[in-house]
Amino acid sequence: MSINHGANLYGLSSKYGFSKDEFMDFSSNINPFGTSNLAKEYVINNIDMVSMYPDPDYINLKKSISNYCKCLAENIVLGSGATELISSFIKTINPSKTLLLSPAYSEYEKELKKINCSITKYFARSEDDFIIEPNELISTINKDNYDLIIICNPSNPTGFTFSKTQIEDILKNTTGFVMIDETYIEFTDTDIYSSTNLVDSHKNLFVIRGTSKFFSTPGIRLGYGLIGNEDIRESINSNLDLWNINTIAASMGEIMFSDKSFISHSVDVILSERDFLINELSTLNGVKVYQSNGNFILCEIKSKKITAKELRENLIPNKIIIRDCASFDGLDEYFFRVCILKPSENRLLLKHLKEIL
Structure with missing residues (x-):
């Protein structure tokens, strides 16, 4: 591939x-409309902030993400783009068997191969209009006891999207970790489709988001993950670099997420x-x-x-x-x-x- x-x-x-x-x-x-003007103006008017270290705890950034995603701030981990968090999570839980919903972003497979994980691809098919039936997926997961299920939601490139209710059914009826990449979720009705507020109550869920697509900021490399499992969260954080989010990215994030x-x-x-x-x-x-x-x-x-x-x-x-x-x-x-x-x-x-x- x-x-x-x-x-x-x-x-x-x-x-x-x-x-x-x-x-x-x-x-x-x-996003063809570029990024938030409020965020850009803040950076321009406060450019001297580059002479200061970022807050190592990123309190204001996490508060902004928490309000935006409707989840607890303590359940947020920050990464230099979503790809860093994909890699960090996979290395941390070290799965032996993963079910990868496909077709999919190539980085998932790339990171799984680094740890010699057995990968089974669960293909959405054109004859079904790339629609995946949740109950059939749950049966497949439980039949072979997968450690990790990876879902891009909405799916890139098919555009199919599970609802939050369907994701919760998957979480309740399986025991493995579920990693959901919500890179494109903000282009949907997030009240219906986003799983961000499920992390507070489901310890086997990890939700990843970035700012490259919706907020049109691939250059600042800002991503974030949401997880209610304290042990996994602390392990991920312990392996991330101090100040892994630069001052400009952190400041823009604080403002972008609240620019209604x-x-x-x-x-x-x-x-x-x-x-x-x-x-x-x-x-x-x-x-x-x-x-x-x-x-x-x-x-x-x-x-x-x-x-x-x-x-x-x-x-x-x-x-x-x-x-x-x-x-x-x-x-x-x-x-x-x-x-x-x-x-x-x-x-x-x-x-x-x-x-x-």
Whole structure:
């Protein structure tokens, strides 16, 4: 399986002679509206804070996350991006048998292989529209007594999402640890789909979030995990570096999570545009569009008149980049994914897709 996380804008800029900023990157799944203006203004107006060490306990940052996620501040662990926490949690619990819901982000498998963990992939299938039945999943988990179940919710790249009620059923009816990656959950109705407030009452649950996608801040490397299991939490913290979150990232986090105007505007526009794109993409000849609760949409070229790689290459001269999904286990060369960008960019994508397809 190739390790591929989307477009390398630096390489594409060099190859095609475009500036990085000219590309419309439909492969990255990042909020197209940038980050919170309140957070940016705070950093600009308080730039001298870089001459101070961060608070080693990150009290204000954890308080902001606690209010945002509706969980206890004591159950928060901080990481330099979500990937660090994925690695830390897997190393800490050291599972011998893991059930990995697939297709999935490649880093889960990469980290499991480092500890020689036995991995079983539980595939969502196109013939089921990538919908996973919770009771069937529970039966599979209990049949083979998995130590760890890994769920990306919403699933990247399929867009399928378990509800919080369904996740709680899984937790109540299984004994292994459940790690839920909620990287894209903020693009949904979090009251229905997020499991963050379950960590206070379920000791076998670990929820991971980052700020790269929804808050459009991949450059600050801020991630956080939520876990009510004190022993596991203390073990993770003991292996993290002191001051692993820099001053700017911590300050931005304190403000971003409470910027209700930014949050509501992003959700309203992106969800509206997602519904629009799903409807419009569904009119393309020979293309099947799968329902999504993320800020991205998975499509399949059923006509097989062109591969996703060829489609991507045809779009790049128009400064449009889509995600060829052939690198995801369980998907073939006819699957591609597009994320939601600004309304004008979404319409340009549709225009060029209609011309090609």
